[in-house]
Amino acid sequence: MRSPADVRGFEAVARERLDPAHYDFFAGGAGDEITLRANEAAFGRLALLPRVLRGTDKPELDVTLLGCRASLPVLVAPTAFHRLADPEGERATARAAATAETIMMVSMASTVAVGDVAAAAPGARLWFQLHVQPDMAFTETLVRRAEAAGCGALVVTVDAPVFGRRGRDERNGFHDLPDGLCCENMRDGDRVRPIEFSPAISWEHIGRLTELTSLPIVLKGILHPRDARTALDHGVSALIVSNHGGRQLDTAPATVDVLPEVAAAVAGAVPVLLDGGVRRGTDVLKALALGADAVAVGRPVLWGLGADGERGVVRVLDLLRAEIEDALALCGVASVHDLEPGMVRRAW
Numbered sequence: 001m002r003s004p005a006d007v008r009g010f011e012a013v014a015r016e017r018l019d020p021a022h023y024d025f026f027a028g029g030a031g032d033e034i035t036l037r038a039n040e041a042a043f044g045r046l047a048l049l050p051r052v053l054r055g056t057d058k059p060e061l062d063v064t065l066l067g068c069r070a071s072l073p074v075l076v077a078p079t080a081f082h083r084l085a086d087p088e089g090e091r092a093t094a095r096a097a098a099t100a101e102t103i104m105m106v107s108m109a110s111t112v113a114v115g116d117v118a119a120a121a122p123g124a125r126l127w128f129q130l131h132v133q134p135d136m137a138f139t140e141t142l143v144r145r146a147e148a149a150g151c152g153a154l155v156v157t158v159d160a161p162v163f164g165r166r167g168r169d170e171r172n173g174f175h176d177l178p179d180g181l182c183c184e185n186m187r188d189g190d191r192v193r194p195i196e197f198s199p200a201i202s203w204e205h206i207g208r209l210t211e212l213t214s215l216p217i218v219l220k221g222i223l224h225p226r227d228a229r230t231a232l233d234h235g236v237s238a239l240i241v242s243n244h245g246g247r248q249l250d251t252a253p254a255t256v257d258v259l260p261e262v263a264a265a266v267a268g269a270v271p272v273l274l275d276g277g278v279r280r281g282t283d284v285l286k287a288l289a290l291g292a293d294a295v296a297v298g299r300p301v302l303w304g305l306g307a308d309g310e311r312g313v314v315r316v317l318d319l320l321r322a323e324i325e326d327a328l329a330l331c332g333v334a335s336v337h338d339l340e341p342g343m344v345r346r347a348w
């Protein structure tokens with residue numbers, strides 16, 4: 001196979017190889033998929049204003065987040081069910097993230113248990129994504145599993161008080177993993193618990209989590225600047241501006257459109273990450289210029305995994321790295337830390 005030249009090329013290959021219902025599960029969003037499309041479209045509406053003749057030949061791409069270094073400002077967002085894309089599943093993704101020297105957020109809905117992911121990818125920098133379960137005792141079990149696996153942070157997803165209504169899955173009748181696969185983190189004795197989504201989860205639970213563990217807590221799914229402030233009051237260590245890749249509240253705003261307001265509310269107190277619609281190195285520059293410390297990618301990683309397993313994920317992350325280096329040079333910027341809001345213009 002000739003390797004695709006960009007993320008969209010990987011999507012095309014993955015689409016050919018995957019079961020159509022599984023492709024739709026990965027690709028789809030909630031409702032009319034307005035937010036899903038908006039995430040990408042919003043990046044397209046922003047222009048980068050380049051500088052010239054600044055003699056910057058050694059670009060600096062690495063970032064350190066919560067004591068964890070990443071060699072590029074692109075992390076692997078938590079996504080469910082990697083074994084639908086490749087038999088090695090999350091093991092392959094974690095090895096690829098280790099090769100790229102970046103952080104992988106392992107989904108609570110992974111098809112390989114987080115401890116086995118860690119064992120399969122020595123040197124991988126893993127964070128564990130958690131949906132707080134109404135049964136706090138089982139939530140604690142999950143936290144202990146993440147700690148035992150050596151995870152460096154807990155990424156608590158807060159934009160899923162109910163599970164998003166995804167039309168493609170409805171139409172395809174895709175509701176469960178095929179036989180032989182399950183959410184391995186949810187094992188409890190000889191049964192596998194379903195992941196529960198509860199609208200009753202509140203800030204109080206975040207407080208309890210901070211008491212339960214010394215791991216830094218990252219809140220994933222913040223869009224409102226006031227929630228960003230409240231998160232700081234609750235001792236959260238980082239935020240991810242996210243609308244869950246358009247899979248939860250349809251017609252929620254594109255993440256890059258609300259990023260400046262959230263970044264202003266946080267005012268540098270903790271790192272701010274963004275995910276949703278990042279497909280190009282130029283998207284990464286725009287997000288960083290508008291106040292993100294790093295971005296995360298969900299579907300691009302799944303497309304790499306579905307197209308060519310571990311190698312595909314390595315290639316996708318390498319492509320993004322190359323595109324970031326290229327865009328930095330073309331913008332006359334030496335370091336991802338030097339990007340600033342004045343470089344981004346609303347255009348078109």
Ligand code: FNR
Nearest residue numbers: 026077078079080107157244245276277297298299
């Ligand atoms: C997700 N996402 C997600 N988020 C989370 O907190 N826990 C999860 O288990 C999942 N699972 C999941 C599955 C699939 C197939 C997708 C596409 C997404 C959301 C994910 O972390 C991230 O917010 C988005 O994927 C970012 O948007 P892009 O990069 O896919 O556009």
